[in-house]
Amino acid sequence: xxxxxxxxxxxxxxxxxxxxxxxxxxxxxxxxxxxxxxxxxxxxxxxxxxxxxxxxxxxxxxxxxxxxxxxxxxxxxxxxxxxxxxxxxxxxxxxxxxxxxxxxxxxxxxxxxxxxxxxxxxxxxxxxxxxxxxxxxxxxxxxxxxxxxxxxxxxxxxxxxxxxxxxxxxxxxxxxxxxxxxxxxxxxxxxxxxxxxxxxxxxxxxxxxxxxxxxxxxxxxxxxxxxx
Amino acid sequence: xxxxxxxxxxxxxxxxxxxxxxxxxxxxxxxxxxxxxxxxxxxxxxxxxxxxxxxxxxxxxxxxxxxxxxxxxxxxxxxxxxxxxxxxxxxxxxxxxxxxxxxxxxxxxxxxxxxxxxxxxxxxxxxxxxxxxxxxxxxxxxxxxxxxxxxxxxxxxxxxxxxxxxxxxxxxxxxxxxxxxxxxxxxxxxxxxxxxxxxxxxxxxxxxxxxxxxxxxxxxxxxxxxxxxxxxxxxxxxxxxxxxxxxxxxxxxxxxxxxxxxxxxxxxxxxxxxxxxxxxxxxxxxxxxxxxxxxxxxxxxxxxxxxx
Numbered sequence: 001x002x003x004x005x006x007x008x009x010x011x012x013x014x015x016x017x018x019x020x021x022x023x024x025x026x027x028x029x030x031x032x033x034x035x036x037x038x039x040x041x042x043x044x045x046x047x048x049x050x051x052x053x054x055x056x057x058x059x060x061x062x063x064x065x066x067x068x069x070x071x072x073x074x075x076x077x078x079x080x081x082x083x084x085x086x087x088x089x090x091x092x093x094x095x096x097x098x099x100x101x102x103x104x105x106x107x108x109x110x111x112x113x114x115x116x117x118x119x120x121x122x123x124x125x126x127x128x129x130x131x132x133x134x135x136x137x138x139x140x141x142x143x144x145x146x147x148x149x150x151x152x153x154x155x156x157x158x159x160x161x162x163x164x165x166x167x168x169x170x171x172x173x174x175x176x177x178x179x180x181x182x183x184x185x186x187x188x189x190x191x192x193x194x195x196x197x198x199x200x201x202x203x204x205x206x207x208x209x210x211x212x213x214x215x216x217x218x219x220x221x222x223x224x225x226x227x228x
Numbered sequence: 229x230x231x232x233x234x235x236x237x238x239x240x241x242x243x244x245x246x247x248x249x250x251x252x253x254x255x256x257x258x259x260x261x262x263x264x265x266x267x268x269x270x271x272x273x274x275x276x277x278x279x280x281x282x283x284x285x286x287x288x289x290x291x292x293x294x295x296x297x298x299x300x301x302x303x304x305x306x307x308x309x310x311x312x313x314x315x316x317x318x319x320x321x322x323x324x325x326x327x328x329x330x331x332x333x334x335x336x337x338x339x340x341x342x343x344x345x346x347x348x349x350x351x352x353x354x355x356x357x358x359x360x361x362x363x364x365x366x367x368x369x370x371x372x373x374x375x376x377x378x379x380x381x382x383x384x385x386x387x388x389x390x391x392x393x394x395x396x397x398x399x400x401x402x403x404x405x406x407x408x409x410x411x412x413x414x415x416x417x418x419x420x421x422x423x424x425x426x427x428x429x430x431x432x433x434x435x436x437x438x439x440x441x442x443x444x445x446x447x448x449x450x451x452x453x454x455x456x457x458x459x460x461x462x463x464x465x466x467x468x469x470x471x472x473x474x475x476x477x478x479x480x481x482x483x484x485x486x487x488x489x490x491x492x493x494x495x496x497x498x499x500x501x502x503x504x505x506x507x508x509x510x511x512x513x514x515x516x517x518x519x520x521x522x523x524x525x526x527x528x529x530x531x532x533x534x535x536x
Contacts, residue, residue, distance in 0.1 A: 004405065004406070005304065005305065005401065005402060006305065006401035007398070007402075008305075010305060010306065028434065037499075038495050039433070040433055041490075041491045041494040042495075044437045044491075045487040046487070047438075047441035048448055048487055049448075049483060049487040051441070051445045052449065053480060053483075056452075056479065056480055058473055085437065089437055093418070093438065093445070095409075096409075096421055097442075098271060099406060099410060102409075103409060104305050173390065174359060174361070176394075181358070183379065203473075207476070208480055208481065211474075211481045212481060216481070
């Protein structure tokens with residue numbers, strides 16, 4: 001899902017930097033107001049947790065393993081605005097230290113994974129779980145929140161790839177950036193997430209949420225907000 | 229230059245000793261996680277080690293290098309021909325040589341990822357199904373062309389000149405961007421890069437969050453690695469996949485609790501040191517003649533790359 005440098009034209013990555021910047025500013029302002037002086041260590045630890053969640057390889061049916069992006073479950077546990085900053089910090093560190101994702105694509109990657117996933121996941125969970133605080137309905141809501149968040153993020157990424165041949169071509173008509181048109185980029189990105197990665201994300205979200213429901217319900221932001 | 233970290237510490241040992249049994253847990257989830265975690269820790273240490281040397285780019289101020297990284301990343305993304313990309317690639321290579329980085333290690337990583345993210349992903353677009361144009365390598369010929377919904381398969385399928393040029397362009401752009409990033413990363417430590425982001429007017433509190441989380445990622449990565457090693461040492465019989473998933477969910481929750489606790493401890497430590505709601509990154513040292521001359525050279529060469 002991490003977009004490397006070279007795939008997005010400046011017409012795409014500059015506005016996405018702008019969009020991410022707007023979300024970062026709102027999130028920082030909101031969290032500073034809510035948490036006061038504690039916001040720095042709180043967000044730093046949230047970011048560390050967000051990074052570490054990706055380190056856990058989970059056995060999935062079929063004999064293979066996969067890891068979750070974790071942005072959805074972080075939104076449920078800590079709230080969507082905290083997830084915006086936590087996942088963005090992780091993506092920046094991944095781009096700077098590990099070369100995962102491009103420098104010019106940091107804005108796009110943050111928008112796709114640190115903005116789209118947390119808000120979609122959180123919204124889907126709140127909508128699907130209704131007033132329930134435990135039970136099957138909450139589990140289904142958790143699965144759908146992880147699944148929908150990642151799949152929609154893949155859709156947005158596919159859209160960004162797919163519009164490149166329309167907005168940036170050379171004099172001879174060849175695409176200058178991501179070469180696949182919408183009718184190829186969109187199904188390629190969405191189908192694999194609909195059929196595989198989305199399910200892994202959904203399963204991880206359910207597993208974690210169920211663990212917290214059983215042992216530490218008060219730590220789940222999405223449920224504590226509901227109760228207040 | 230010889231790496232100061234002893235070779236045996238950089239070696240990757242394999243201890244996959246468990247058999248594959250259908251429907252039962254393979255240890256691969258443990259092995260993969262340990263490998264992944266070890267790689268994170270290793271990357272951090274190797275980067276810190278190469279960045280602390282006293283060679284050309286290592287001596288240049290991080291602010292100059294951050295601006296160089298951003299300026300050149302934009303230049304690479306703007307160039308539309310292979311000649312310009314080759315010239316930029318040669319310039320980055322030259323900088324890596326005079327900074328005495330291990331060229332083989334650096335470029336092995338660059339080439340591997342460029343092949344995956346550049347060539348392999350883009351190669352199907354070289355066919356005339358995706359990119360129309362003059363066919364230079366015919367691959368197959370059907371009796372007639374086929375159309376399905378919005379998709380069209382032409383009678384003759386082959387690699388087009390325009391498609392191949394596009395693939396090479398994308399690959400060279402990905403390769404240059406990666407080489408540039410790894411060059412700056414190998415000559416600058418992350419805390420320095422984070423501090424240098426101040427020149428881009430990134431708020432101090434955001435920089436502090438990045439610096440703090442980076443530090444704790446390594447501390448917690450060790451904790452997670454220990455969790456996996458402990459699990460591996462206790463695993464006498466095979467466990468089911470469901471059991472493994474429950475164990476992982478428990479460990480993630482454990483790490484979550486630990487980060488929450490550590491947050492409290494850090495906050496108390498900050499208060500005890502007189503923290504009063506204002507995050508202020510320390511002032512930078514004055515730029516030296518080397519920093520200025522390198523910065524000006526990078527700027528002029530960058531403008532030349534933009535112009536050609």
